Amino acid sequence: MTRLVYSSDAWKLLNGFVSVYKPAGMAPMSLTMMLKKCLVDDLNCMERRVDPRFLSGHKKLQALDPGSPGGPYISQKTLVDNQLRVPPLPAPPVAKLPKPLDSQEQIWEEKYGSIKNFDINNPVTAFDDEDQNEDLDFFDDESSREFIDYSSHPLVLGPGYDMNDIQLFHLNLLTTRASGVLVFGINKAKKRTFLMRKNRPVLTYEVECEFGKHTRTGFSDSPVIAKATWKHLRYRRWRLDQLCSTIEASNQKQAWTVSKVDPQSQEGYELACKGPIKPAELMNTIIYSIRCTEWDLPKFKVRVQCIGVDHKFILDTIAEIGIRLRSHAHVTKLRCSQVGHFPAEDTLLPQELSLQSVLTQIHRNRRMLLSKNL
Numbered sequence: 001m002t003r004l005v006y007s008s009d010a011w012k013l014l015n016g017f018v019s020v021y022k023p024a025g026m027a028p029m030s031l032t033m034m035l036k037k038c039l040v041d042d043l044n045c046m047e048r049r050v051d052p053r054f055l056s057g058h059k060k061l062q063a064l065d066p067g068s069p070g071g072p073y074i075s076q077k078t079l080v081d082n083q084l085r086v087p088p089l090p091a092p093p094v095a096k097l098p099k100p101l102d103s104q105e106q107i108w109e110e111k112y113g114s115i116k117n118f119d120i121n122n123p124v125t126a127f128d129d130e131d132q133n134e135d136l137d138f139f140d141d142e143s144s145r146e147f148i149d150y151s152s153h154p155l156v157l158g159p160g161y162d163m164n165d166i167q168l169f170h171l172n173l174l175t176t177r178a179s180g181v182l183v184f185g186i187n188k189a190k191k192r193t194f195l196m197r198k199n200r201p202v203l204t205y206e207v208e209c210e211f212g213k214h215t216r217t218g219f220s221d222s223p224v225i226a227k228a229t230w231k232h233l234r235y236r237r238w239r240l241d242q243l244c245s246t247i248e249a250s251n252q253k254q255a256w257t258v259s260k261v262d263p264q265s266q267e268g269y270e271l272a273c274k275g276p277i278k279p280a281e282l283m284n285t286i287i288y289s290i291r292c293t294e295w296d297l298p299k300f301k302v303r304v305q306c307i308g309v310d311h312k313f314i315l316d317t318i319a320e321i322g323i324r325l326r327s328h329a330h331v332t333k334l335r336c337s338q339v340g341h342f343p344a345e346d347t348l349l350p351q352e353l354s355l356q357s358v359l360t361q362i363h364r365n366r367r368m369l370l371s372k373n374l
Contacts, residue, residue, distance in 0.1 A: 007046035007160060010355060014039070015188040016362035017171070017369075021347040024179040024333070028170070031182060035353055036163045042355030043161045048154075169193040172203060172339045173309045177219055180205075180336025181344050186362070200278055200307045201340030202288065207331055209318050211298040214328035218315030228327045230298050237295045243324055244290045244302070247317065251287040251306075252277070278307060285313040299332070341372060 004010045022031050169190050171183035185193030211230035215222040233239065255277040261268045271277060276288050285308030294301035304314060315331055322329025337344045346364070348357055 005047050007043045007048055010043060010046060010359065011161075013359055013362070014166075014186055014355075017183060017185055017189060017193075017342070017365045018358050018361050019181050019183045019339070019342045019347040019365070020353070021344060021349050022174055022179055022182045023350070024177060024335075026350075027176050028174055028182065031350065032168055032184075033163070034350060035184065035358075036166050036168065038353040039166055039355055039358060040159075040161050040163050044159045048160050171197055171201070171342075172336070174336060175311050175334075177221070178311060178334040178336060180334075181339045181342055181347055182336075183339050183342050186358075196340070202276060202305055202307055202338075203309075203336060203340075204338040205304045205306070205314060206293075206301065206333075206335040206337050207304055207314060207318065208299065208301050208333040208335075209321075209329050210332050211300070211322060211325075211327050211329050213330055214319060214322065215330045218312070218319055218331055219334075220330055220332045226328055228322075230327045233325055233327065234297055237292065239325060240292050240295075240300070240321070243321060244292060247321075248287060248290050255286050255288075276307070284308065285310045287317070290317075303337075341368060 004013075018035075020031060020035060022028065167187050167190065169185040171185060171193055172181070174180060174182055210220070211233065212227060213220075213224050214226040214228075215224055256263050256268070259271070259277055261271055261277075263272070285306050287304060287306045289303070289305040291303050292300060293303050302318075304317075306314075311334065314334070318329050318331050342365070346361070348361060
């Protein structure tokens with residue numbers, strides 16, 4: 001298991017898919033901001049590499065930390081522990097002047113005299129060996145002297161990461177009333193998220209309903225506009241199963257119609273072998289499977305597998321079921337239990353959000369997608 005110390009190393013791994021469980025009553029934007037804030041807070045708590053090259057005026061400071069693979073950067077914690085003292089730089093190499101040729105030296109002596117006979121009235125300025133050495137020693141002391149780097153102090157730099165630095169892209173959408181799986185693509189997973197959204201993953205919903213009332217929006221928290229009895233359905237669950245089969249068959253027929261492929265042809269057979277039929281142009285939500293999983297009148301529960309993000313279609317379908325069974329029905333809970341290959345069992349709860357848990361799930365989801373050749 002790799003131990004991450006620097007925030008820059010963790011940032012490089014923060015690219016992929018993460019699934020979070022959204023509770024009912026929480027807006028999707030609130031969950032998005034919560035995830036961003038948890039990631040930013042954890043990144044800013046990690047150690048940070050700094051580069052004091054701007055204070056020293058040098059472009060290459062590999063000598064500050066020769067052992068670090070990242071180049072001239074040093075740890076901010078190390079810099080603060082050393083009271084912001086930057087290690088001295090090595091002395092720059094002194095360029096040697098080329099020795100003049102014999103012909104040039106003779107011309108110099110003939111015109112100005114010998115360079116050893118220095119005269120203050122002579123316009124030619126020359127330095128002896130001792131003065132030149134003292135001048136070089138002065139520059140060596142300036143270059144090798146350590147300095148205080150206040151520009152790398154945490155209070156001067158501020159936080160290293162901001163919430164605007166993290167980019168989140170939704171693979172599916174949920175309303176405020178609904179709960180369940182919400183899949184995000186982080187940072188460089190933008191292109192892959194849009195590609196998976198274009199392929200329209202199959203969504204699985206667990207819908208809890210109740211007979212006897214018809215509401216304005218189809219949910220239990222809206223005003224009731226009609227009531228009807230449900231006691232004639234006490235021993236007739238088979239009628240709901242039969243109606244669900246009819247709805248499923250009509251939606252599958254609609255999928256074949258929109259795809260413009262004959263199901264009796266070879267092309268239709270090859271298309272059916274690949275999985276559920278997904279039309280190229282999707283106008284409405286298409287239900288591939290609808291089953292009754294619980295029957296406890298007046299309450300019942302159905303599982304719906306569909307493509308599309310229109311929750312109103314599911315609410316209208318439940319209301320239609322109630323009318324066809326000579327009663328009324330409305331939805332009390334709407335839960336998304338799976339998005340494509342992301343089940344609810346592998347999601348992170350809002351109280352479990354942290355940089356470590358997100359990186360672990362990104363790695364797990366990457367291996368899962370690779371095993372399914374996605």
